[in-house]
Amino acid sequence: MTEKTLISFAPASGEEVWRGTISDVGAAVSRARRAWPDWAATPLAVRIESMRRFVNEVRIRHDEFAEIIARETGKPLWEARTEVDAVMNKVEISVNAYSERTGRTRLDSALQGTSAVRHKPHGVMAVLGPYNFPAHLPNGHIVPALIAGNVILFKPSEKTPAVGEKLIECFYAAGVPEDVVQLVFGGVDEGKELVAHGGVDGVLFTGSVQAGIAINRRLASNPGKIVALEMGGNNPLVVIDTPVVNDAASLIIQSAFTTAGQRCTAARRLIVKESMYEPLMEALLKLTRKLIVDDPFADPQPFMGPVIDNAVADKLEQSFLALVTEGGKPLAHMRRGDPEKPFLTPGIIDTTEVADRPDVELFGPLLQVIKVPDLDLAIAEANNTRFGLSASLIGGAPEDFGRFWANVRAGIINWNRPTNGASSSQPFGGIGLSGNHRPAAYYAADYCAYPVASTEMEQPRANIAIGVKD
Ligand code: NAD
Numbered sequence: 224m225t226e227k228t229l230i231s232f233a234p235a236s237g238e239e240v241w242r243g244t245i246s247d248v249g250a251a252v253s254r255a256r257r258a259w260p261d262w263a264a265t266p267l268a269v270r271i272e273s274m275r276r277f278v279n280e281v282r283i284r285h286d287e288f289a290e291i292i293a294r295e296t297g298k299p300l301w302e303a304r305t306e307v308d309a310v311m312n313k314v315e316i317s318v319n320a321y322s323e324r325t326g327r328t329r330l331d332s333a334l335q336g337t338s339a340v341r342h343k344p345h346g347v348m349a350v351l352g353p354y355n356f357p358a359h360l361p362n363g364h365i366v367p368a369l370i371a372g373n374v375i376l377f378k379p380s381e382k383t384p385a386v387g388e389k390l391i392e393c394f395y396a397a398g399v400p401e402d403v404v405q406l407v408f409g410g411v412d413e414g415k416e417l418v419a420h421g422g423v424d425g426v427l428f429t430g431s432v433q434a435g436i437a438i439n440r441r442l443a444s445n446p447g448k449i450v451a452l453e454m455g456g457n458n459p460l461v462v463i464d465t466p467v468v469n470d471a472a473s474l475i476i477q478s479a480f481t482t483a484g485q486r487c488t489a490a491r492r493l494i495v496k497e498s499m500y501e502p503l504m505e506a507l508l509k510l511t512r513k514l515i516v517d518d519p520f521a522d523p524q525p526f527m528g529p530v531i532d533n534a535v536a537d538k539l540e541q542s543f544l545a546l547v548t549e550g551g552k553p554l555a556h557m558r559r560g561d562p563e564k565p566f567l568t569p570g571i572i573d574t575t576e577v578a579d580r581p582d583v584e585l586f587g588p589l590l591q592v593i594k595v596p597d598l599d600l601a602i603a604e605a606n607n608t609r610f611g612l613s614a615s616l617i618g619g620a621p622e623d624f625g626r627f628w629a630n631v632r633a634g635i636i637n638w639n640r641p642t643n644g645a646s647s648s649q650p651f652g653g654i655g656l657s658g659n660h661r662p663a664a665y666y667a668a669d670y671c672a673y674p675v676a677s678t679e680m681e682q683p684r685a686n687i688a689i690g691v692k693d
C-alpha cells in the first residue's frame with residue numbers, strides 16, 4: 224500500500240510546519256483494543272499519578288509547546304501560552320470531577336445486602352480535535368477519559384498535527400504506554416473511519432456542526448457507541464443600559480475578535496438597545512481601529528493573528544460582501560492587506576435591515592450588529608438561531624439578567640462578562656446545533672464512564688413467600 228502524506232503550514236507565513244505519514248486506522252484500533260484491559264485494570268491512583276507527571280512534562284516544554292501552537296494556528300504567542308496553561312490545569316480539575324461525578328457510592332442495609340454504584344470505562348475512545356484550540360480542547364477529552372480507564376485514539380485536526388504530536392509526546396514522557404494514547408494522523412477520511420470502526424467504543428468530537436451532524440447520522444443505527452459532540456455557535460451578545468460604555472466595548476472586542484474570532488463561543492451577533500447604539504458604536508469602532516493584527520511572534524504582540532488559512536479567509540470575505548449585498552451597513556470593513564495571506568482586520572456590519580440573516584457560524588473576525596428597542600426583543604433576537612452555545616448580557620440590573628437567563632437558550636449564559644473564555648471548572652456545552660447534551664470540561668467525566676448499579680450479598684438468601692403450594 225502506498226503511504227499518504229499529511230503536511231501542515233504556518234498561517235502567518237505559509238511555511239511548512241510539519242510533514243508526516245497518514246496513519247493506518249485499523250492497525251491503531253487493534254493496538255488500542257489490546258492495550259485497554261491493562262490500562263483499565265491499572266489502579267486509579269496510578270492513572271492519576273501518570274496524569275500529574277504529564278503536567279510536569281508539559282511544564283518542562285512550556286515554551287516550545289506555546290511556540291508550536293502559535294506557529295501552526297497563527298494565534299499570538301501570549302495567547303498560545305494561555306492554552307498551554309489550560310492543558311496543565313486540566314488534570315487537577317479532571318481528578319476532582321472524576322471523584323465527584325463518577326465516584327463510588329455504597330449503601331449498607333442488613334437484610335437487603337449492599338447497594339453500590341460504581342463506574343466503568345467505555346473502552347477505546349476516538350478523540351477528534353479542531354484546529355482553533357488544538358491542544359486544550361482534545362486534552363479536555365483525553366485526560367478525563369484516561370483517568371476513567373479508557374484508551375485513546377487521538378486524531379488532531381489535519382491543520383494542526385504538530386501540536387497534536389507535542390501533546391502526545393508529553394503523555395509518553397510521563398510514562399503513559401504508547402498504545403494507551405495513540406496519534407492518528409489524517410483528515411476527514413480517517414475521522415470517518417474511526418467513527419465507523421467497530422473497535423471504537425466512543426467518539427469525543429469537537430468541531431463544526433456539519434461534521435458533528437455527519438457523525439451523528441453515521442452512528443444513528445449504533446446507539447451503543449457513546450458520542451459527545453461539541454460544536455459551533457451563532458452566539459448573541461446583548462447590550463442594554465450601562466454607563467460604562469468603554470468597558471462594554473472592550474467586552475465586545477474580547478468576545479468577538481479574540482483568536483481572530485475563531486472560538487466556538489465568540490460573539491457573532493451584537494444585539495444593542497437603540498438608546499445605547501450611538502455611544503456604544505463610537506467606543507467600539509474607536510477601539511477596533513486600535514487593534515493590532517500581526518504575526519503571532521511580532522513585537523509588540525498583536526491582539527490577534529491571521530485566520531487558519533487562505534480558504535477560510537476567502538470565505539469570510541465573501542460572507543462579509545454577501546451581507547452588504549443583502550442590505551447590511553459596513554461599520555468596519557474587513558480588510559486583507561495581502562490577498563496571499565489570511566490576515567483579516569475585524570469586520571463589523573449592521574445587519575438590522577437584512578431580512579433573512581443567515582443562521583450560520585461565520586468562524587472568524589466578523590461581527591453583525593442588530594438594533595432592538597428593548598430587552599424583550601433583544602431576548603427574542605438572541606434566540607433567533609438554531610444554535611445554543613453561549614450568550615452574554617452587558618448592562619441592566621439583576622432582574623434584567625434574571626429575565627435574560629430564564630429565557631435565553633444556551634449552555635453558557637454570562638452577565639457583564641464575555642461570551643468566550645469558558646471555564647474548565649464548569650460544564651462546557653451547548654444545546655440545539657451546538658451540542659448533544661454531553662457537555663465537556665467539568666462534566667466530561669460523565670461521558671468517560673458509565674454507571675453500574677449493583678446489589679450484593681455475601682451469601683444467597685431468598686425464599687418464595689407467595690404463590691407456592693404447601
Ligand atoms: P471540523 O469539523 O472541520 O473538524 C474537526 C475534526 O473532525 C477534525 O479532526 C476533522 O478531521 C474531523 N472531521 C471532519 N469531518 C468529519 C467527519 N465527517 N467524520 C469524522 N471526523 C470528521 O472543525 P474545525 O474547522 O477543525 O474547527 C472549528 C469548528 O470547531 C468551529 O465550528 C467551532 O465552533 C468548533 N469548535 C467547537 C468547540 C466546542 O467545544 N463546542 C470548541 C472549539 C471549536
Ligand code: SIN
Nearest residue numbers: 486487488643644645
Ligand atoms: C473554544 O473552545 O473555541 C472557545 C473556548 C472559550 O474561549 O470559551
